[in-house]
Amino acid sequence: MAFFFAQFLTGLANAAALFLVASGLSLIFGVTRIVNFAHGSFYMLGAFVGVTLMEFLPGAVGFWGAIVLTGLVVGLIAAVVEMVVLRPIYRAPELFQLVATFGVILVIQDLALMIWGAEDRLGPRAPGLRGVWRIFGEPVPKYDIILIAMTPFILFALWYLITRTRLGVLVRAATQDREMVGALGVNQAWLFTGVFALGSALAAWGGALQLPKGGADLLMDFNIIGAVFVVVVIGGMGSLPGAFIAAVLISVLNVFGVTYLPQSTLVLMFVVMAIVLIIRPYGLLGREEVAGEHGQVGAPETPIRPYGTRGRMVVTALLLVLAALPFVADQFLLILTIDILIFALFAASLHFILGSGGLVSFGHAAFFGGGAYAAALLVFHTDTPMELAFLFAPLAAGLLALGIGWFCIRLSGVYFAMLTLAFSQLVWSVAFQWRGLTRGDDGLINIWPAPWLNGPVTYYYFTLILAVGGILVLRHIIHAPFGYALRAGRDSPRQAEAMGIDVKRVQLVAFAIAGVMAGLAGGIFVFAKGSVFPTELEIAKSFDALIVVFLGGVKTLAGGVVGATFLSSVEHWLTRLEYWRLVLGLVIIAVVILMPEGIVGSLRSLWARVTGSKSEVSK
């Protein structure tokens, strides 16, 4: 019993930092509507800056002073980031900013590596709080008790700030209606900068406060970002008490998970989130987000048409070049092109639901990796012929998408995104932890194509035909009545329902189609590589697809394919450099700022300006 209680206290102590970071994210999202992936990076910066400051400032005053200073320093850095990177793109399509924040992650990662080196830093112990107190005979670190005691004050201070001060009034007003706040004479730009800086400072304080418990390392940013999103979503977007309850819930569950069910720790919080969202679609204390009919930023999407003669000629020429490639290219280039084609199909499948359906999935890798694993498992365990196993990849992924979609489609917006993320984490954890079936992180190997396909050139043509075919099928569906119904449900669900369209059913079918295509890409992938590992199911894989879809242009049909080609080529050339993340991050940020409509969208606008054509309908 005493042990049980001590465990509980450890969980509570961990909740302090998590709550701080989560409340910062919630604040930023509420006001700016930016899904800030880089939030974990500011948490990591907080830890490193904190360590450095503590080395300079001695004693107890120095320790606590360093923590306070850390928030100010990181807040300042965040303000600069907001002004340079985010301010130019607030009018870009919704969620486009998350691409920029992804670039920020990469830049901060390499900068931290340059400044602080690759070695982990141990956090200094808090002066005067080094030992333990015994509670019911169990040792509990003094610092934990202090953290537990502090948390209610932090909650109260934030609550006071939001509900009782002028800044809080502005923040709440902006959360409800940004346009109106602007119309009332509030300088939105500065409000956004201020909120972004404050939110990041909270993350930094979280990072600095946990130093005596966890120290600082270069993986902190990715390690916490999942938990932070989970906490914000479980609590309900924009609810401070909700975030607090969720932080405590997750932290305590995690401590008990580590002790009693170690293999559960990787997915426990995602399971909790999935259950909460299925029962309460807007989190514990969140309210239904009223989708605004007005207030949509950016230019409205232009109507679509299949390519005209010129477009068809360009595509045909491109396909001819690809078909002729084996005659001129070496094996290395062929394999790179295979990779790009696979990624392009994967991205196109996400673009299908994201662009036409408005369904932002954060877990699309579940279907890519799911398809790859489905085929690999058949080959590995039952020696199924490659042709049959290959067919099983899109089939299994489609069924998986149908099942996951059935739960997720009922939600919308960020909650939909997070539930897809939770399910993809579940799939990942099965691949990672059911070692008897999947061999865990040893992966499944020796998954080679049938003899008649084995060889770079034949497999290249196999890939070319299936990937291009898949992309063309998706394009065809977009132009078909079903694709129009999907877009109708995105543009105005109210009108769609009032004209007999079952919006949710259309979305579910679209989700399954996207799953089939992602599974097809996964099937091609596994036989191209001869192996599959749980990394193909990771969050990073889902985000890769998400990034390229936005980078290429959500509102253009070719966006996913072009974005995928661009990013994999750039990545391929850059990874030879030592600080390639820094360069890639800067490239991404530059593209985002220079081409706010995505690569395809911006090129199209440029073309229109050059030729002076003012067509209201686009290709």
Added chain:
Amino acid sequence: MTEILRVENLKKSYDGFIAVNGVSFSVKQGELKALIGPNGAGKSTCFNMLMGQLRPTAGEVFLDGSRITGQKPREIWRRGVGRTFQITGTYQSMTVIENVQMALISHHRRLFSFGARAWRLYRDEAMDFLRTVDLQDQADRPCSVLAYGDLKRLELAIALCHRPRLLLMDEPTAGMAPQARIALMQLTADIVRDQGVSVLFTEHDMDVVFAHAHHIMVLNRGALIADGSAAEVRNNPKVQEVYLGGGTLFKEEAHA
């Protein structure tokens, strides 16, 4: 005349607040009927319950004698009820004619068709509907560049696609210029006359209501206080009380 829509004792309450309190009425075939009342009287709540966007707390709605209470909007639409919205809901990423084609695709039950090119389907038929509302010249413009009054007319064309027997129009002329209001209502009246459709609409502009409606219902604080011809409603002391605190705006002379 046969009865198209019958509403019995319809009620909606939110946490003790009663928005609509026991409303009963009917709409007959070929009738153009208005539902008026001050802001907050419960008109839109009533409408949303008729069309299935809101589930009534109590009461029943019958269409052609069969019960449709609590059915989903799309089911009610399939049974022959079209609607237009107070704030227009159109597909901004499509052209004007594609908006109509979308409704026709649904009408012809081709929503789950994967083969055809949607923009080629039912184009002529869609053009006919656009002609009805005089939008044929703007057929291929993106919906997002249309003027508000044109959007309202487009919505009307969309609502007609399923050949409804009943049209529900929530403030069809809100936000339009005076001339455009009269034109839109004249158009609606023509459709009622030519096609035998029944129309139930809410409206704030009394000129529009008294010039076109065959019958008028007045809703106040969730309850119907009048239901009759224009003259009957105009001379109803309770209505005058609600609108004017006993004034005379509704007297014929005042409008002349």
